Amino acid sequence: MEKQKITGAEALMRSLEHEGVTTLFGYPGGAIMPAFDALYDHKETLNHILVRHEQAAAHAAQGYARVSGKVGVCLVTSGPGATNTITGIADAMMDSTPIVVICGQVGASMLGTDAFQECDLVSVTQPITKWAYQIRRPEDVAWAVSRAFYIARSGRPGPVVLDFAKNAQTELIDYEPETIDFIRSYVPVPKIEDEAIQEAARMINEAKKPLVLVGQGVELGGAQEEIRAFLEKADMPAGCTLLGLSALPSDHPLNKGMLGMHGSLATNRKTQECDLLIAVGMRFDDRITGKLSTYATQAKKIHFDIDPSEINKNVVVDLAVLGNCKDTLSAVTALLKEQKHTEWIESFNEHYEEERVRVIEPEIHPQEGPIKMGEVVRKVTEMTGNKAILVTDVGQNQMLAARYFKFTEKRSMVTSGGMGTMGFGLPAAVGATFGAPDRLVCAFMGDGGIQMSIQEFGTIMEQQAPVKIILLNNNYLGNVRQWQEMFFNHRYSFTPMLNPDYEKIASAYNIPSETVVERADLEKAIDKMIHTDGPYLLQVAVIEEGEVLPMCCPGNDVDDMLLEIK
Amino acid sequence: MEQDKKFYTLIVFSENFAGVLNQVTAVFTRRQVNIESLNVSASSIKGVHKYTITCWTTEEQIVIITKQIEKKIDVLQANYFTDDEIFIQEVALYKLATPVVIDTPQVSEEVRRHGAQIVEVNPTYTVVTKKGRTEDIMSLYHALNQWNCVLQYVRSGRIAITKSCIEYLDRFLAERRESYETQKKQKANG
Numbered sequence: 039m040e041k042q043k044i045t046g047a048e049a050l051m052r053s054l055e056h057e058g059v060t061t062l063f064g065y066p067g068g069a070i071m072p073a074f075d076a077l078y079d080h081k082e083t084l085n086h087i088l089v090r091h092e093q094a095a096a097h098a099a100q101g102y103a104r105v106s107g108k109v110g111v112c113l114v115t116s117g118p119g120a121t122n123t124i125t126g127i128a129d130a131m132m133d134s135t136p137i138v139v140i141c142g143q144v145g146a147s148m149l150g151t152d153a154f155q156e157c158d159l160v161s162v163t164q165p166i167t168k169w170a171y172q173i174r175r176p177e178d179v180a181w182a183v184s185r186a187f188y189i190a191r192s193g194r195p196g197p198v199v200l201d202f203a204k205n206a207q208t209e210l211i212d213y214e215p216e217t218i219d220f221i222r223s224y225v226p227v228p229k230i231e232d233e234a235i236q237e238a239a240r241m242i243n244e245a246k247k248p249l250v251l252v253g254q255g256v257e258l259g260g261a262q263e264e265i266r267a268f269l270e271k272a273d274m275p276a277g278c279t280l281l282g283l284s285a286l287p288s289d290h291p292l293n294k295g296m297l298g299m300h301g302s303l304a305t306n307r308k309t310q311e312c313d314l315l316i317a318v319g320m321r322f323d324d325r326i327t328g329k330l331s332t333y334a335t336q337a338k339k340i341h342f343d344i345d346p347s348e349i350n351k352n353v354v355v356d357l358a359v360l361g362n363c364k365d366t367l368s369a370v371t372a373l374l375k376e377q378k379h380t381e382w383i384e385s386f387n388e389h390y391e392e393e394r395v396r397v398i399e400p401e402i403h404p405q406e407g408p409i410k411m412g413e414v415v416r417k418v419t420e421m422t423g424n425k426a427i428l429v430t431d432v433g434q435n436q437m438l439a440a441r442y443f444k445f446t447e448k449r450s451m452v453t454s455g456g457m458g459t460m461g462f463g464l465p466a467a468v469g470a471t472f473g474a475p476d477r478l479v480c481a482f483m484g485d486g487g488i489q490m491s492i493q494e495f496g497t498i499m500e501q502q503a504p505v506k507i508i509l510l511n512n513n514y515l516g517n518v519r520q521w522q523e524m525f526f527n528h529r530y531s532f533t534p535m536l537n538p539d540y541e542k543i544a545s546a547y548n549i550p551s552e553t554v555v556e557r558a559d560l561e562k563a564i565d566k567m568i569h570t571d572g573p574y575l576l577q578v579a580v581i582e583e584g585e586v587l588p589m590c591c592p593g594n595d596v597d598d599m600l601l602e603i604k
Numbered sequence: 605m606e607q608d609k610k611f612y613t614l615i616v617f618s619e620n621f622a623g624v625l626n627q628v629t630a631v632f633t634r635r636q637v638n639i640e641s642l643n644v645s646a647s648s649i650k651g652v653h654k655y656t657i658t659c660w661t662t663e664e665q666i667v668i669i670t671k672q673i674e675k676k677i678d679v680l681q682a683n684y685f686t687d688d689e690i691f692i693q694e695v696a697l698y699k700l701a702t703p704v705v706i707d708t709p710q711v712s713e714e715v716r717r718h719g720a721q722i723v724e725v726n727p728t729y730t731v732v733t734k735k736g737r738t739e740d741i742m743s744l745y746h747a748l749n750q751w752n753c754v755l756q757y758v759r760s761g762r763i764a765i766t767k768s769c770i771e772y773l774d775r776f777l778a779e780r781r782e783s784y785e786t787q788k789k790q791k792a793n794g
Contacts, residue, residue: 160623165630169677170623189677220787222780223619223680347671 043210046176047076050140050202053183055083056215059111061102061472063087063095067115068155069142072207077113087472087501090493092119094465096126097491099137101469103130104452105427105477107260109190110137110469116144117155120201121162125459127197128166132456133281134258136195138186145205146174159201168196176209180216188218193226194345195258228346228360235366238316238340238359239373245314247382248274249305249337251297251326254281254455255319255344261364262448265318266290268371273379275386277305279320280440284450288424288443294386298326299590300437303397303599304389306590309334310597318342319363322352323456328596342366396601397587402442408581409557411435411510415442418480418508421564426478426506427452427470431463431487433517435510437586439482449474461490467505468497478568480506485537486515495547498573506567507549509577512584513537520585524603544575551575608662611640613690613764616655616673617647617680617773624678628655631672637661641694643761649773652680656763681776683766690764696741697758698732704753705730714747729755738762 044052050073054062064086066074077086089095092114099110114123120141130137144153160170169189173182186198242248256265262285269276269292277297278286286293295302297309306328309315315337320326327333330352339355341348342363349358359366401412415438419426424444429452430436436453445451452470454462467481488509498505519533544551550570554563560578567574588599618624625644632639640658647654661669666684674682702725705711715722720734734744741759748754766772 161626164623164627165634220784221677222777222784224677225780345675347668347675349671351668 041212044213045072045076045208045210046173046179047072047207049176049179049211049213050183050207051076051080051084052213052215053180054111055080056217057109057183057187059084059109061085061087062111062113063089063098063102063469064113065089065092065095065115065119067119067142069116069144069204070113070119070202070207071142072204073113073140073142073202085472086113087468087497089465089468090496091491092122093125093461094468094491094494094497096123096130096137096139097459097462097465098469098472098497099139100126100130100133100135100462101429101452101466102473103135103137103469104466104473105449105470106473107449108136108473109187110135112137112139114139114141115155116142116159117157119155120157120159124163124166125457127163127199129454129457129459129462130197131166131168133454134195134254135197136190137197138190138200139197140200140202142207143172143201143203146203147205149203159199163199166197167199170199170201172201172203173206174203176206176211179206179211180214181218184216184218185221188221189224193224227344227362230361230366230369234357234359235369236373237357238370241314241338241340241357242272242274242316242370243375243377246379247312248272248314248316248379249308249312250274250276251315251317251320252276252278252282252285253318253320254279254285255342255363256282256285257449259319259344259362259364261319261362261367262286264364264367264371268367268374271371272374272377273383274316275308275379275383277301277309279323279326279455280453281451281455282320283440284445284448288445292383294390296440298323299328299592300441300586300588302390303393303588303601304386306599307389307597308386310336310595312337315339316342317355318367319344321348324352327353328590328594328598332595393588393601401438401587409554409560409578411438411512411580411584412442414508414510414560414578414580415439415482417560417564419443421561421568422478422480426450426480427474429453429463429467429470429479429481431481431483432458432460433484433487433515434512434520434584434586435482435484435487435516437517441586460487463487464491464494464505464507465497467507468494468501468503471503471505478506479504480508482508482510484516485509485511485513485535488540492543495543495549498549499547502572504572507573507575508567509540509575510580511537511540511577512580512582514582516584517586519583520603523583524591540575540577549573549575551577553577553579555579609660610663610686611658611660612666612684612686613692613762614655614657614659614666614670614673614682614684615764615766616657616682618653618655618676619678619680620646620651620653621678624653624676625655627676628657628673628679631669632657632659635665635669637665637669641761643763649777652773656761658762681773683772685764685766689768690766692737692762692764693735694738694741694762695733695735695760696745697756698734698745698748698754699756700730700732700748700753701755702727702730704751708751708753711748711751711753714744718744718747720744
């Protein structure tokens with residue numbers, strides 16, 4: 039019997055199923071209609087979440103990917119549908135998040151004619167993707183989809199764009215599923231060099247004051263156990279990057295807090311005192327290093343990474359250990375001497391104590407005055423047993439959530455680190471609820487960022503996505519206001535903001551909500567939020583001119599941190 | 605910084621896929637390094653393209669640029685070289701005004717002195733070609749230009765092959781073939 043031919047759009051659905059996709063986020067439109075038509079017959083296996091803006095589809099796919107470790111998928115139309123995903127694609131590139139964005143495109147015969155809703159998406163997205171490819175023939179669908187997923191998830195993960203011409207969606211082919219797990223020109227994981235492992239172990243064994251920097255690579259490589267064994271065997275203190283925060287339990291005795299601009303005083307100061315700096319799966323972002331020319335110049339440096347192009351990009355190191363850190367860390371750990379660095383580790387305490395008294399306590403346990411942002415974060419994390427997934431937007435809400443939220447489980451921190459995308463939080467939280475349906479998702483955002491994606495209340499309503507939205511409302515674009523206060527002589531240029539009645543908006547979307555103004559009401563309101571099934575908006579009126587401290591001002595040495603703004 | 609700059613030649617091999625050239629040149633743009641010359645052609649291996657790119661930059665930059673180019677999915681290999689590590693060749697075409705060439709014997713003297721060849725002569729113009737290193741080609745141009753006879757002039761991008769006895773691309777492809785076979789065997793054994 040002759041094999042039945044299927045359309046390229048149907049081949050896309052079967053290819054997605056072949057890749058194990060169960061969830062996708064998208065928005066239909068002209069040039070992707072054949073694909074959506076095919077999707078209609080796959081509703082049982084492919085759960086499509088209709089977002090309210092394509093940018094949200096990309097961020098939701100990111101949130102899904104970050105908590106699940108699977109590839110997030112978007113399906114959108116050509117032209118504006120495709121360009122709306124670009125912020126999310128760039129964000130995923132910066133933060134190494136595996137997503138595949140499938141966009142409609144005009145038919146191959148119309149390409150280059152400025153046809154309706156045509157945009158040269160491959161050219162636009164090449165610099166911000168691991169791979170961007172235009173499917174012009176239905177015969178390429180199975181190959182391109184498989185290649186896209188392999189590239190997105192392997193090695194250092196990242197976004198892939200498939201630009202799917204309309205004729206390739208409608209024309210017929212004989213479909214055969216494909217599985218690509220090898221590309222000649224692409225080496226996802228570099229070969230581990232035995233000499234590097236030996237040398238790393240030797241350097242660590244000789245170090246008196248080692249400091250480990252834990253990055254997102256540990257989460258991406260699934261090396262959470264390996265990093266603990268590595269730290270514990272040689273008794274080494276560690277600091278985490280923003281994206282690496284949940285790679286190591288917050289209360290682990292060797293976890294000395296976040297690194298960088300708003301990190302902990304101790305880890306930043308000790309960066310300038312350690313004799314060996316061991317970076318694992320992180321990329322020495324300027325928000326981590328402060329002034330590069332003075333950064334840890336006293337220390338020898340080892341950099342564990344899967345991406346050779348990260349080595350010596352920003353900070354020149356003495357030794358590179360290439361490979362998946364899950365493998366390299368365990369190989370090095372096997373060669374480590376069991377050690378105690380008691381005195382070195384204890385020397386962190388005085389800095390912690392100074393920060394606790396001058397910054398942390400006043401932020402999380404204020405006795406009077408308006409509610410503070412850190413106070414809300416700490417209450418929420420405590421009342422969820424430190425087991426929730428934290429999603430943040432960008433700005434003060436993000437930094438204070440990162441500082442005061444506590445993590446006990448891996449893959450629990452979803453934030454826009456490299457790009458700092460306002461509007462990321464709400465859709466990413468929606469994605470996170472689908473990526474980890476059994477976990478509580480707490481999304482902190484400010485009154486600026488929430489309005490950049492507020493249309494996603496619609497998605498939340500329709501899906502009953504159980505996002506616990508904690509809106510820290512200070513009537514300002516708070517982080518920019520803080521910088522204006524510090525560096526622009528208090529000239530608050532367009533940062534005060536007139537806000538709508540968020541509870542009314544929530545109520546229009548049938549999302550239960552509450553607003554807290556008094557400290558005494560906070561705990562009860564959080565409790566109600568946690569114990570209400572489904573989505574919830576908790577608005578907290580927080581101090582208007584709140585500050586994120588400590589702070590290493592841009593261009594300053596990393597240990598030169600302000601504890602208060604004078 | 606300026607004085608640390610050297611002239612580098614980057615040799616890149618890629619799969620013959622659309623759009624790779626864009627990705628390669630974008631790395632230079634992003635790191636604010638100007639490309640001095642660029643030559644792309646099919647290599648001796650079927651389906652593999654070879655790019656020869658030259659630029660003035662620091663060693664620190666060229667290392668980063670090389671790694672970032674090599675990171676592109678469809679790029680097989682990228683290596684950078686200084687002039688002492690490669691054999692270099694360029695070619696130039698000079699279109700000269702024939703009446704000036706006839707009236708000015710120094711013009712044909714310069715052509716002979718530079719070892720260039722005349723490939724076409726007609727009453728209007730004369731075409732001269734010269735291969736060699738940049739400085740030889742430029743020297744002939746300046747020599748001809750002083751007689752005001754150059755109607756058109758074009759210099760190709762540099763092409764280069766390495767002096768090394770090791771063929772790095774062959775080695776890379778052999779390694780990749782081996783990894784592929786190993787992976788296939790592992791899969792077959794479950």
